[in-house]
Amino acid sequence: MTTATLGIAMIGHAFMGAAHSQAWRVAPRFFDLPLRPVMAVVCGRDRARTEAAAARLGWAEAATDWRAVLDRDDVQVVDICTPGDTHAEIAVAALAAGKHVLCEKPLANTVAEAEAMAEAAARAAAAGVRAMVGFTYRRVPALSLARELVARGRLGRVHHVRAQYLQDWIVDPAAPLSWRLQKERAGSGALGDIGAHIVDATQFILGDTIREVSGTLETFVSERPLAAEHSGLSGTAVSDRTGPVTVDDAALFLARFSGGALGAFEATRFANGRKNAIRIEINGSAGSLAFDFEDMNVLHYYDGGDDASVAGFRRIVVTEPQHPYVDAWWPAGHGLGYEHAFTHQAVDFVRAVAAGTDPAPSFADGLQLQRVLAAVEASATSRTWHDV
Template sequence: MSYRTNPSKPLGVAAIGYAFMGKAHSNAWRNVASFFDVPAFQQKVLVGRDAGQVAEAAEKYGWAESATDWRAVIARDDIHIVDICTPGWMHAEIAIAALEAGKHVLVEKPLANTIAEAEAMTTAAAAARGRGVQSMVGFNYRRVPALAMARELIAEGRLGIVRHVRAAYLQDWLADDKAPMTWRLRKETAGSGALGDIASHAIDQVQHLTGQAVTEVTGTLRTFVAERPGPNGPEEVTVDDAAWATLGMTGNISASVEASRVATGQKNSLRIEVYGSLGSLTFDLENLNELNFLDATTPVREQGFRRILVNEPEHPYLDAWWPQGHIIGWEHTFTHQIRDFLVAIDAGAAPSPSFEEGLQVQRILAAVEKSANNKSTLTAVEHKSYATAEEA
């Protein structure tokens, strides 16, 4: 039964997964109502496989209780939202079960490990939406205020005709070839490496910022370290360390995407550059409160990128936070994400990014991988139309 059938009750929330993403999402659930007007909810239960560790995490992160059986939690009448923070290989099973049980679902990106799983999730989400049950995929960088503002400027025509976009997401946590084996380095659990983990964010931004969709892909994947130390000796790495893609898009836009987890010295740099006929924008996640804008309609002698500190109350999301100039951080993107999800549920509206949008990104990831394997260009990437800034 959907929460919408009994709107007087607070939303009961269950989060599944308590590691990196579970901690980030829990922080958002704990803080969102302190800053934003959202419908009443309760942090009911945190779910994980290790009873002792999940109980400790639940107490630390503000959950009323902990559990180890996600199926039993989903079946509970006091649970209305399921927030899935598990590795990708578990997304489809949990999300489909939750949607069929009438629970609103938020799932971390990428939507799934395979197109087949993503399609099954999207079908379940569409059926559930007809019953008033909402779903969303967690591309949290859409909620960076500077990037939200960049999208507004592009939609307003401040850049004129957008011609090309560059996006590079670079990290170095695997630069050391002695770094240990993890689930993120096994195809059966992670689906892909840097491609799905961080290039998915870059691809979503390329489409979301421009309002256009990818139709053509040329991809390259590289695994630089073939084995990593495991608990019982060396283990084969079965995913990519780095990925490159050249993308053709609707709107006659060309884009390039680069992602690496072996870029020595780069900690968490998502750099995005958008070039248009009347101006340009640049952004770097490591300076997430700043947007650089060049207005090419001014005289050439006056042109140059100017730094906009995106901290004014007029900027997206920021009227809820601190006085201007008091910067916010990476964790705030998850708070904004939870805020938007709760508001959509309360309004009975479909939130964005939808599972359909997550599936679109999944198809692009698969096309990059197929192109890399075949050393070819794919020109029939199935796509959907992206909403304008005003519709999102």
Template sequence: MTAAGDPSGSAPLGVAMIGYAFMGKAHSQAWRNTAAYFDVPAIEQRVLVGRDAGQVAEAAARFGWAETATDWRDVIARDDVHIVDICTPGWTHAEIAIAALEAGKHVLVEKPLANSLAESERMVAAARAARERGVHSMVGFNYRRVPALAYARRLIADGRIGTVRQVRASYLQDWLADESALMTWRLRRETAGSGALGDIASHVIDQIQFLLADTVTDVSGRLHTFVEQRQGPEGVEDVTVDDAAWATLSLAGGALASVEVSRVALGRKNSLRIEIYGSHGSLAFDLERLNELEFLDGTGAVVEQGFRRIVVTEPEHPYAGAWWPPGHVIGWEHTFTHQIRDFLVAIRDGTTPNPSFEEGLQVQRVLAAIEESAAAKSVRL
């Protein structure tokens, strides 16, 4: 294996991670643990980057990073850094990712790819140019690495539910249900790009296209902001993104999908539910029961039909064989370990990681189309 910036291919790959909050914590545990469970190239957690020197030093000590820095530009110029993991807000993704790719570093960037189509397109162009030099990139849609969802994709590809006709998908949270919840960068368009749409609908759109191995071709959408003002550090501010979004999607293969996402759905903490209905069977998944997949085989006698529960913990299931004995469940954090595993294997084997920046751009196109549709006036009765 010859990694970017590592001509010998024998030394461990040096990793720099930019950002250390929620996603930084999740990614850090994956970088720490992947080699303990999977056969992957050796890595070293070289440097953690953040704007606040004190806070980033504290995070590095907790998360296992060897050193810290406050300027990502200096870090991507280092010869001992071969991989750059971007866990910063979306409005920073394009600048950092493009610079890192041009510097010859492999890049993993958290979803969504960027805050705009223009930024996403520039990132794809940089990724394509870098790929020709053996430099790889991937966008982090970690739910592709849930064993139950990876197994659902396999069942669909094998024809176990026949032709997919209809998908119902929702992602509901309630962390903004309280009107007194404070203003954050996620509620400002200039930093977040969009609200629930870009934050959690991006996961839903990626899952629909991933599970069906298909592409969305047209959309109809609706966005809504229920709490229009919130208290910020300097007084009351206008919320300039959506709290919830709805969409109907058509896919190239003929299936139709309905999507609902919300960050004000009181009582739902992190509820991603996907139902897939085919001509010969159906599947259902709920993130709050991450190790389970519901499967209905519609080819048998009607009097015996019904959803059955598959506990996706057997060695034959995707990723599961690397962990515990059969029947022992894994958690949300394991999806990031699987993500790092797949990224490192792709670097080692010289294959294109997935989801690629092109796939991330496709998700952004769907999100932009939903926003454009939502801007059209509805018909009043």
């Protein structure tokens, strides 16, 4: 293991903070990295809870002032795992302080904030400071393999993209109001929270971007019980009082890609029985691909050139050492899980920082995706097609 270190400060320690902590702990123990991540400090608003998180998740120290963390000489990376309304302020300040930045998705709550962040990242890059937005699903080995197959021309010209992200964690109208259901904190609902993932994943696989959209948004439950502060997705109700839900519960939209493909996207947190179903199917002139995160180690591939007597979708178990990221883990057939994509993200980020190259997805990529989300919102209001 290398002795050269990279000090990490993580801002936020709830659901995403736990996933990122796992990644920083594990990455240098399974992958040969040019710099060894050191979990220097975790930062949160509440002293007692942050100290408990530091002890539980493996951080050396706890802090409550993220601005003071930026002044520390033992910190080279700021990992932002906070709600979207704080991303811009923290990221811009961290980049100005010369810290590399990994920021959770979506990049920001508005296009204007994302533009400011992308501009700050471009200025910082000129001084050798790197920035990346955390769209982890693109680092699931099966989806990385899908990108390789498309890039190699195995699908020919892509005609259709279908993508769904289905959850059910707020189907119950008694589920408490959390920050994810408040536009001023989250920016948007299902569209930005989970829809952003399938937009990024499909653009990543195709190596193409969405150029226009036509969408609709729906809020099924407009009032919910007020919730206490919490560390999970749904919180704990504290009274009989209610508050307004100011984001969408579901988003559906059509899309045209710059390369000519048509897309159909669905993101909902009201799909009863679906806990974290990400389904992507891509149809091309020479073949098709299909993926479902509920079977995340498998990619289905149809070769349109096969003889009709034996043609059919091929089930590829993506656990071979030749597959993306897999050679660092277990023997073939021993599947990976949700947390491994975060480890792969940390690995790619560290390697880019050490090499002095721009990691992907960049803040510029995050801005482009933010414009897609904004175009869907505008389309839902105007009921017309909108350019990205």
